Amino acid sequence: MTKSQITLAILFTLLTFIDVSTSSSNVFNVVSFGAKPDGVTDSTAAFLKAWQAACVSAYSATVMVPTGTFLVKGITFTGPCKSKLKFQVAGTVVAPADYWAFGNSGYWILFNRVSKMSLVGGTFDARASGFWACRKSGQNCPPGVRSITFNAAKDVVISGVKSMNSQMSHMTLKGCTNVAVRNIKLVAPGNSPNTDGFGVQSSTGITLTGSTVQTGDDCVSIGPGTRNFLISKLNCGPGHGVSIGSLAKTLNEDGVENVTVSNSVFTGTTNGVRIKSWARASTGFVNKVFFQNLIMKNVQNPIIIDQNYCPTHQGCPTEHSGVKISQVTYRNIQGTSATQQAMNLACSKTNPCTGITLQDIKLTYNKGTPATSYCFNAAGTNLGVIQPTSCLNK
Structure with missing residues (x-):
């Protein structure tokens, strides 16, 4: 390739990026769909509407969660979408303080069958202290939920995410292919029961790099059917390794x-x-x-x-x-x-x-x-x- 051809190729790439990234019509802010950044108002329906609108976009789209605190109950984001999709979080997403609110679902935030997607930034706080106390007391408690789950996902990037105070596992991949996880932080007290950090099962082509996991159970749990999994630059502790x-x-x-x-x-x-x-x-x-x-x-x-x-x-x-x-x-x-x-x-x-x-x-x-x-x-x-x-x- 000649120098002029290389220059044209770079210019074309930049123009393409600028066209997509600066197109306001492809940014779907959850506030525009009714979400309230007050940490009290239920924003579940607004998050789902923003996702659905972005998912059918013919061009690369972004679901934007701006600064502020957003209360979200159990939610499933379903794919695959028409084009590449970024889920960009600048603020904090919190779960209901009532740990019975999830029933027997097993999930708080579930990305199901998504493809060519990225989850970038933000804090996800499951506020599970009440649930842990219930478990430790031996009372009748719900089974608990995983904070962030990707099920049957393909070609996904997860970057800069912080998960706090999960009821059960912080982040779980099941049946996934080609997922890159970078610079995440998963945090729960060392005495919190069964709060695994990062869990992988029946998945292939997974990387976990540059991350910190401080939990009450396994920092990383590797289940059956896991192949081609690379973990590097992990800071683990407290936890079970x-x-x-x-x-x-x-x-x-x-x-x-x-x-x-x-x-x-x-x-x-x-x-x-x-x-x-x-x-x-x-x-x-x-x-x-x-x-x-x-x-x-x-x-x-x-x-x-x-x-x-x-x-x-x-x-x-x-x-x-x-x-x-x-x-x-x-x-x-x-x-x-x-x-x-x-x-x-x-x-x-x-x-x-x-x-x-x-x-x-x-x-x-x-x-x-x-x-x-x-x-x-x-x-x-x-x-x-x-x-x-x-x-x-x-």
């Missing part, structure tokens, strides 16, 4: 493959990187997983595989997992363990872990005595300096 699983919830279950967690920091978490499966039969598997360039700061279980998960001692009649774990690499993981057993690789009695690689591990027990490792039915390779001493079968 990054978990593949729980797996083997059902007999016929899809596997987890090609997952990478890199260049991340875990601070005061229950676990660092964990693979967890119920101790019962399953067709599931875990394959090609890379945990690398990680820093642990006072983490209770920095490296853990638990294939004997059976907390209630019910539904686990055989007491061994059918999930096959293979080709898992732990590389350049350093820091401090809050417990003496810094590595715990407890694999299945009938399906031993194979192809485990430990390379350049340096984990110390923060009480001053040497850290230890424990292995059961785990075989693999040791490379470089391993501290605590490796217990892998060769």
Whole structure:
């Protein structure tokens, strides 16, 4: 391509962008549809009307949530839309303080079957303190809702979003393809029950980068059917770390493959990187997983595989997992363990872990005595300096 052709191509791109981005007719402000930024008036219908108008636009469109606080009840934004759509939030979206308002829906904000869409900015506050108190008291409580869910979505970008005080999971992807998540912040108190941060299931081509997760459960939960998932530059803690699983919830279950967690920091978490499966039969598997360039700061279980998960001692009649774990690499993981057993690789009695690689591990027990490792039915390779001493079968 000649210099003049390159110049024309750039000019055409800029003109196209200017034409779309400055067209006021393609910006659908929720206030124009009746939303009130007072945090009290129910703006659910206005949000839905703005979405529906933008969704049928023949050109790229933006749903705009301006500054202010908007009360929104359970809502579903349905796609696919005719053109690219941006959901731009400058203000704060809050859920009803009455946690019974959602019934048994399971969702607060659901994006269903959307494509070529971006969710940018804003704060989403589920105000779940009353719900947590109900759960802890043992009273009759609703099942709870996930704050932001994408179901069967494709080619999506999520950027600069803050989710606070979720009833259950903050952000969940299910059945999604090609989703890029950047610079999000998910926050709930460390003692809030079951407030997972970012959850993925039955999805492929997902990236989570440059984000902070501080919750009462898993920072990231990776469920069955997850493939090609990259996590990088994650700040995790408090919370339960990054978990593949729980797996083997059902007999016929899809596997987890090609997952990478890199260049991340875990601070005061229950676990660092964990693979967890119920101790019962399953067709599931875990394959090609890379945990690398990680820093642990006072983490209770920095490296853990638990294939004997059976907390209630019910539904686990055989007491061994059918999930096959293979080709898992732990590389350049350093820091401090809050417990003496810094590595715990407890694999299945009938399906031993194979192809485990430990390379350049340096984990110390923060009480001053040497850290230890424990292995059961785990075989693999040791490379470089391993501290605590490796217990892998060769």
